[in-house]
Amino acid sequence: MPRLRAVLLALGAAVLLVAPARGEVLLPPQEGLYLSGHPDCGLRDETVTSKGVRDFVALTGRPLVWSYLSWHWDGRSPFPAEACRVLHREGVVPLVGILPWSTGEQNRPEARVTLKALLAGRYDRPLRVAARQVRGLGFPVMLCFGPEADGGWFPWSGRFNGGSRRDGYGSPDLPDGPERFRDAFRRVVRLFREEGAGDVTWVFHAAERPGPDLPWNGTQGYYPGDGFADWIGVSLYGWLRSGPVREMGDLLAGALPRLEALSSRRPLAVLEWGIAAGPGVDKGGWIRNAFEAFTSGEHPRLRAVAWWDKARRPDGTPSGLALEESPEGVRAYREGAASRAFGSPARFGPRRD
Numbered sequence: 001m002p003r004l005r006a007v008l009l010a011l012g013a014a015v016l017l018v019a020p021a022r023g024e025v026l027l028p029p030q031e032g033l034y035l036s037g038h039p040d041c042g043l044r045d046e047t048v049t050s051k052g053v054r055d056f057v058a059l060t061g062r063p064l065v066w067s068y069l070s071w072h073w074d075g076r077s078p079f080p081a082e083a084c085r086v087l088h089r090e091g092v093v094p095l096v097g098i099l100p101w102s103t104g105e106q107n108r109p110e111a112r113v114t115l116k117a118l119l120a121g122r123y124d125r126p127l128r129v130a131a132r133q134v135r136g137l138g139f140p141v142m143l144c145f146g147p148e149a150d151g152g153w154f155p156w157s158g159r160f161n162g163g164s165r166r167d168g169y170g171s172p173d174l175p176d177g178p179e180r181f182r183d184a185f186r187r188v189v190r191l192f193r194e195e196g197a198g199d200v201t202w203v204f205h206a207a208e209r210p211g212p213d214l215p216w217n218g219t220q221g222y223y224p225g226d227g228f229a230d231w232i233g234v235s236l237y238g239w240l241r242s243g244p245v246r247e248m249g250d251l252l253a254g255a256l257p258r259l260e261a262l263s264s265r266r267p268l269a270v271l272e273w274g275i276a277a278g279p280g281v282d283k284g285g286w287i288r289n290a291f292e293a294f295t296s297g298e299h300p301r302l303r304a305v306a307w308w309d310k311a312r313r314p315d316g317t318p319s320g321l322a323l324e325e326s327p328e329g330v331r332a333y334r335e336g337a338a339s340r341a342f343g344s345p346a347r348f349g350p351r352r353d
Contacts, residue, residue, distance in 0.1 A: 023198035025230045025351050026066075026093060026142060028267040028303035029344030033294060034065040035337055036095075036306035038272070040322065043314050044104070045070040045097075048083040053090045056309060059324060062337040065346045066093040066142055066306070068271075074102040075113045075123050079130040081137060088139045093346055095142040095203065095271075098188065101155050104314075110155035115180040116169075124191060131195035140348060144203040145188050147271075148235060149181045150219045152211030156181060164216035178221030185224040199348075204229040204262075205271050208236055208255055223262045227353060231304075232259050233271035238286050241276050241320060248273070248290035249298075256299050265352065269304035270294075276320030277329070284328030291336030307333070 028034075039056035041047045048069050057063055069083050084094040100113040117123060134141060146156040158177025162168050169176040170183065189202055204224065210217045223229065236251040252270075259268050275286050294305055311322040323330050336342075 024348040025201040027349045032341035034304035035342035036066045038068040061334045064092045066095045068095045070097045079133045098145045106153045109160040115161045115184045118184045127191045131192040131197040134197040140199045142201040145185045147205040148207040150210045151207030175216040189228045201230045203231045206234045232266045233269035235272035238275035249293040267303040268301045272308040274308045274321045283326045284332040287332035295341045
């Protein structure tokens with residue numbers, strides 16, 4: 001069977017998507033950085049449409065390499081296979097965040113789909129079903145279990161799963177909270193691989209800074225290891241309507257060394273970036289400076305960036321992040337995206353263990 005599966009046309013520009021052989025993952029670009037983005041897909045980041053993707057590409061002037069959607073997994077909810085197919089038809093690699101929670105509420109512990117239950121094997125069967133669905137898609141996907149676990153606000157964070165204790169799980173030399181997350185991540189990966197879901201690029205997504213920022217909650221305690229993660233990424237925002245505006249250059253300098261310390265081999269990505277509009281905020285200028293920081297050469301292991309274009313918070317209130325709300329922001333983004341540094345299409349190859 002020929003490996004070339006489809007040539008997709010998006011807004012008049014041909015986007016080549018080569019379906020990988022079994023066991024292949026998304027490799028870093030041969031040159032420059034991947035340009036990805038997350039078009040608004042509803043309050044819960046799960047309503048993916050072709051129109052949304054096409055409108056974002058038209059607005060920004062560049063095709064997307066990958067795009068994010070959430071799988072709010074309560075132990076029974078099905079894998080979002082159709083949403084993945086929508087993105088694939090648009091020539092975009094789906095990046096699915098696996099969010100193990102039954103309430104969708106932050107800053108409180110989970111009652112049902114806990115890390116303890118996952119590690120006890122209580123949810124192995126539905127995870128195997130999901131893995132077979134992924135295998136049956138016939139095209140590559142990216143999966144991210146428990147985004148921003150070190151941040152402290154999600155129920156899968158160490159804060160809600162044993163915290164700094166060392167006497168409730170695993171090694172007495174390791175804090176229980178991060179260790180539980182690490183092992184749950186590994187378990188999910190193993191289950192998918194056992195079911196033949198080989199064309200999965202696994203992504204470890206860290207918060208900008210740990211919360212709480214204490215020694216027991218260091219990001220290194222959450223990292224599952226190179227055998228279970230193909231990319232390492234982080235969320236970086238210049239301003240979210242509180243505190244001072246921070247430039248991307250400073251954000252990168254603060255976050256990337258922490259990620260580089262996790263692995264010497266895995267490519268790094270800014271999985272979410274953006275800035276809210278607001279009084280005194282020069283959104284266009286900030287975006288221009290961000291693109292300059294991305295392409296400065298100061299961070300050679302940074303190989304992808306993905307704008308977060310969510311117009312509203314989960315509670316429905318405006319976020320100020322959407323590009324289209326700022327004409328100057330749109331112009332700045334289009335100028336930055338036009339750089340030759342962001343022209344690489346997705347490429348796949350064997351996992352580099």
